[in-house]
Amino acid sequence: MAVIDAHAHIYPDKIAPKAVEAVGDFYNVDMFGDGTADGLLVAKDRAPITHFIVHSVATTAHAVTAINDFIAKQCQAHPEFIGFAAMQQDFEDPAAELQRAVELGLRGVKLHPDTQKVNMDDPRLMEVYAICEQLGLPVVIHTGDYRYDYSHPRRLVNILRTFPDLVVDAAHFGCWSRYEVGYDILHEVAMNDRVFLDESSSQFFLGQRRTVELTRMWGTDRIMFGSDFPMWDPAEEYRTLTTAGFTEDELENILWHNAERFAGVKVE
Template sequence: MERLTMPVVDAHAHIYPEKIAAKAVNAIGNFYGVTMAAPGTAEALLECTSCSDITHFIVHSVATSAKAVPTINNFIAEQARIHPEFIGFMTMHHEFNNMEAEVNRAIELGLRGVKIHPDTQMVNMDDPRLMQLYEIIEGKLPIVIHSGDYRYDYSNPHRLLRVLEAFPDLVVDAAHFGCWSQYEIGYDVLHTKAAQRGNVFLDESSSLGFLGPRRARELTHMWGCDCIMFGSDYPMWDPVAEYEQFSSAGFTERELDDLCWHNAERFIGSPIGR
């Protein structure tokens, strides 16, 4: 589908420095038991999408130790500075000593949000240490939270519900339709609260291959086209193939404008243009 008149935002993409990309990508593939689609570097992401309609990417990485937080944030900020297509999000780890100072430093670096992954970081989403993080960023930065995994309880959407109740002004992307691998559970648990708030978003990354286009469209309409964002979960999946599947799933042009552009603008709180 030709969509050259508007930006197309991939709202969920991971990038890694070249020297550790192979190790990071292999670790993710082993964690999920999948064959990864791409090398995971910023250059590979831009190269594979250079002839596509995708124009912007929300990029991030996840710290699996507290000491990695500043290094990752420096890397993401530098990549966002070099590549105007990138909207950089910082990472945080629950054992980091001075979260507020690092959040403020990340903002000074130009980072636009936060990404955490409770399952790979092995911490409950509503752990008191993460509740401290949400308190710090509420009203300042949006956050992408990996949500759901049938194998773990760390990112159970019931835990996210507690977070949303404690921090009503927190802007959240409950990634992967709110509950990866159990997508309808995410809807059952979170939809009412999300509809009441208006600042809960979901990206549909890592879902199309499991749901199929028809069910993905139905689930998007159940949630509402004003809160779902297109995302690829690069390098797990090929962004171009993911976008082609998503954009041909039967959405109207107006719906695609929201799903692939305006919702991402609302999520980060600023315009995204060519």
């Protein structure tokens, strides 16, 4: 069985220490990893994780193309990686860059409204979603944070209703740090085959029993395993999930098939 970590961040070696420190400061947590591609691949030696959906966040417009070049290069070097492009709300020509991302072999787009300081349903991002829908690019959207309104799940409702064919990962159970709020707001509009959720950065806070309960509330045909590396240890996140009490069929979906469907890939 393949195992896909559907939510991992990597950075160029030169800037990885600074990037990891910034993320740790943003969330006030002690980070697990060094944020490098090699650091992520070490997890394969400690758990049966076979593939990773990798991305990075562009906090400025001028960083977009460099990030996309970096992610594409890492995917070429490491067949275990499934790369997602960066985009930022002030980028001058998102259509051209996302078309270039497709040509580079990238499979989707990652957005983080809180660190990018933009409402998830800002008109500039609504243009990006329209392009992604047209190109068939799935979007990972950081969703929810009790400290901010940028990524509130009610904004995702607007996006999903506006773009009926857009494939979305409402990351962190649809509302990081307020997980039940995500379910209450999103579940009516999200119960279809184009809306997925990953459980990254959630198990530590929820515990195993509540992770199982919330996953089954959403449906084990839409929840994806994710580590949020370098914040958490992918191997430990895998062990915590696989000992939580899911059935073998449920785990096969959570660890493998759901991420394949979300990213539009087939892995062995």
